Amino acid sequence: MKADFHDACLRHLEDAEVLYENQRWANADHLFGIAAECGMKRLMIALGMPLDSNDTPHKKDKVHANELWIRYESYRSGNPQAGCYALWAADPFQDWDVYQRYGHRTHFNQQRVDPHRNGAQAVRAILKRAERDGLL
Amino acid sequence: MTILDETVSKVAESLEQQRADLAILAPILVNRDLNGRVRLIVREELRDNPQARESLGVLSQALSLSLERHGFPAERMVLFETDLGAIRNEAPHFRLEGFEDVWVLDRLATESDWSRLIPPGHGVSRIVFFSIKGGVGRSTSLAAAAWALAEAGKRVLVLDMDLESPGLSSSLLPEDRRPRFGLTDWLVEDLVDNGVELIGDMIATSDLSHNGEIYVVPAYGSDPGEYIAKLGRVWMPKMGADGTREPWAKRLQRLLTGLENRLQPDVILIDSRSGIDDVASTCVTDLGASAILLFALEDEQTWSGYRILFRHWHRTGVVREIRERLQVVGAMIPDVDGKEYFADLRESSWSAFSDELYDEVPPGCPATETEYWNFDQMDESGPHYPWPIHWHRGFAAMRSLHQRMSQIDSGQINQVFGDFFTGIEMLAQRDGDDE
Numbered sequence: 001m002k003a004d005f006h007d008a009c010l011r012h013l014e015d016a017e018v019l020y021e022n023q024r025w026a027n028a029d030h031l032f033g034i035a036a037e038c039g040m041k042r043l044m045i046a047l048g049m050p051l052d053s054n055d056t057p058h059k060k061d062k063v064h065a066n067e068l069w070i071r072y073e074s075y076r077s078g079n080p081q082a083g084c085y086a087l088w089a090a091d092p093f094q095d096w097d098v099y100q101r102y103g104h105r106t107h108f109n110q111q112r113v114d115p116h117r118n119g120a121q122a123v124r125a126i127l128k129r130a131e132r133d134g135l136l
Numbered sequence: 137m138t139i140l141d142e143t144v145s146k147v148a149e150s151l152e153q154q155r156a157d158l159a160i161l162a163p164i165l166v167n168r169d170l171n172g173r174v175r176l177i178v179r180e181e182l183r184d185n186p187q188a189r190e191s192l193g194v195l196s197q198a199l200s201l202s203l204e205r206h207g208f209p210a211e212r213m214v215l216f217e218t219d220l221g222a223i224r225n226e227a228p229h230f231r232l233e234g235f236e237d238v239w240v241l242d243r244l245a246t247e248s249d250w251s252r253l254i255p256p257g258h259g260v261s262r263i264v265f266f267s268i269k270g271g272v273g274r275s276t277s278l279a280a281a282a283w284a285l286a287e288a289g290k291r292v293l294v295l296d297m298d299l300e301s302p303g304l305s306s307s308l309l310p311e312d313r314r315p316r317f318g319l320t321d322w323l324v325e326d327l328v329d330n331g332v333e334l335i336g337d338m339i340a341t342s343d344l345s346h347n348g349e350i351y352v353v354p355a356y357g358s359d360p361g362e363y364i365a366k367l368g369r370v371w372m373p374k375m376g377a378d379g380t381r382e383p384w385a386k387r388l389q390r391l392l393t394g395l396e397n398r399l400q401p402d403v404i405l406i407d408s409r410s411g412i413d414d415v416a417s418t419c420v421t422d423l424g425a426s427a428i429l430l431f432a433l434e435d436e437q438t439w440s441g442y443r444i445l446f447r448h449w450h451r452t453g454v455v456r457e458i459r460e461r462l463q464v465v466g467a468m469i470p471d472v473d474g475k476e477y478f479a480d481l482r483e484s485s486w487s488a489f490s491d492e493l494y495d496e497v498p499p500g501c502p503a504t505e506t507e508y509w510n511f512d513q514m515d516e517s518g519p520h521y522p523w524p525i526h527w528h529r530g531f532a533a534m535r536s537l538h539q540r541m542s543q544i545d546s547g548q549i550n551q552v553f554g555d556f557f558t559g560i561e562m563l564a565q566r567d568g569d570d571e
Contacts, residue, residue, distance in 0.1 A: 083372075083373040083375070083381055083383075084226075084381065086375050086381065128215075128217070129226070131215065132167055132169065132177065132215065132223065132226070132243070133169055133170050133243050134169025134170045134171045134173050134243065135169075135170065
């Protein structure tokens with residue numbers, strides 16, 4: 001199946017919000033991270049990230065939200081067009097990890113999820129701006 | 137094939153067909169993206185409004201067909217957003233003529249768009265020297281104006297914003313008085329928060345002034361250093377740690393305010409880059425100019441260039457704000473057949489101003505000053521009426537200007553610049569009186 005990072009960001013975020021509303025913190029947290037990852041990857045493609053023949057990023061960019069926040073910045077800098085697409089400097093996903101999906105639900109609460117939710121929403125806002133600019 | 141120039145009228149045609157539904161759909165943003173492709177942005181709540189969806193569906197089909205490659209497939213023609221006001225402010229925009237709450241939003245690859253006007257500040261008069269063509273004696277005239285104003289006792293601050301073709305400062309400063317840094321250094325160092333430390337080392341005082349003071353901020357300092365490497369970065373917006381973004385024009389405004397507070401000048405003269413260029417746009421529209429001098433030669437290139445700008449101001453709805461700040465300067469009026477040349481120049485200027493900037497006075501209606509902004513061709517108070525600067529061999533070369541002006545022959549200089557000086561002094565006085 002071909003990757004569609006844009007749609008993947010939106011659908012993960014929509015589902016994460018449903019889980020969040022229902023206080024399903026553990027899986028909401030996981031999906032906010034995945035949503036942010038997909039959104040950042042789509043933006044990085046728009047900013048010139050090279051892709052393999054099957055439309056997936058090269059190895060160094062094949063990382064998750066906790067490592068992508070910094071990688072994203074390296075694609076943004078040097079690209080004056082990308083001045084409008086800045087994420088804030090402090091990485092909200094530093095304490096997020098894809099392996100936490102194997103963790104017990106009692107490790108997750110709203111306090112833990114909120115920064116990840118804010119991060120994913122910030123990525124979506126930039127994605128929408130890039131769409132309006134015609135870069136997507 | 138549909139081209140960019142046709143997109144706005146095509147959108148207007150399609151909207152006209154749906155006019156009855158606009159009460160529900162408006163406000164509408166007609167979003168022209170970076171590639172010039174158009175789609176509509178409407179309020180998020182219309183997503184769940186069946187009547188609006190139906191109307192948007194018809195509109196999308198029509199637009200997709202008529203805009204061709206400048207459009208999107210019908211199913212991607214509309215974006216829904218919660219805060220249309222914030223989105224409208226993301227990019228330059230103008231109201232679509234004939235529609236109440238429909239705005240065309242232009243996303244440009246450049247920061248400047250010639251139509252986002254910063255209103256003039258109070259007190260210190262900022263006069264921008266602009267020309268469509270280079271080599272018309274604009275910088276020389278600025279140096280002469282600085283001298284004349286200083287002779288009249290004014291404190292004058294001169295900024296060389298012609299970053300890509302600098303040279304103004306050489307006419308006001310001898311080699312040994314150049315400051316260490318220039319505007320380009322500040323614009324680059326500000327990106328890493330070094331700007332404040334630089335500011336004291338980028339101002340020089342000219343020895344040409346006797347009664348007042350001439351402060352000069354050059355494009356580059358005594359050693360240009362890696363000028364190309366710096367020039368390629370001056371337009372960078374400054375990003376805050378929290379993601380806030382300060383475009384380069386705002387940074388320049390901040391510098392200008394800093395210089396103003398430090399030096400307390402009576403008047404600031406800004407040498408703009410020539411042509412329809414990004415830096416020029418910033419000088420003309422973003423620095424709160426109280427007056428914009430349009431240097432003109434009597435030729436096709438000059439007037440077609442000015443007409444493009446005038447028409448743009450008309451379309452983007454800023455014409456009333458900007459036209460009162462404009463003044464044409466007749467550059468390099470030849471000494472042979474000068475009168476005829478000047479008459480032709482005045483006519484070209486008046487014709488461009490009448491077509492694009494002056495109010496149309498309805499037939500049979502007396503043109504009273506308060507109602508219509510319109511000037512007769514022969515009216516010397518009209519901004520179209522050129523302030524003449526006569527061509528003179530001695531002032532043609534910038535290089536020799538400092539020496540020439542330091543051994544000034546006031547008779548000769550007044551012969552060349554006399555009328556121009558009268559105008560400049562009037563501008564400086566006018567803004568001083570507003571204070």
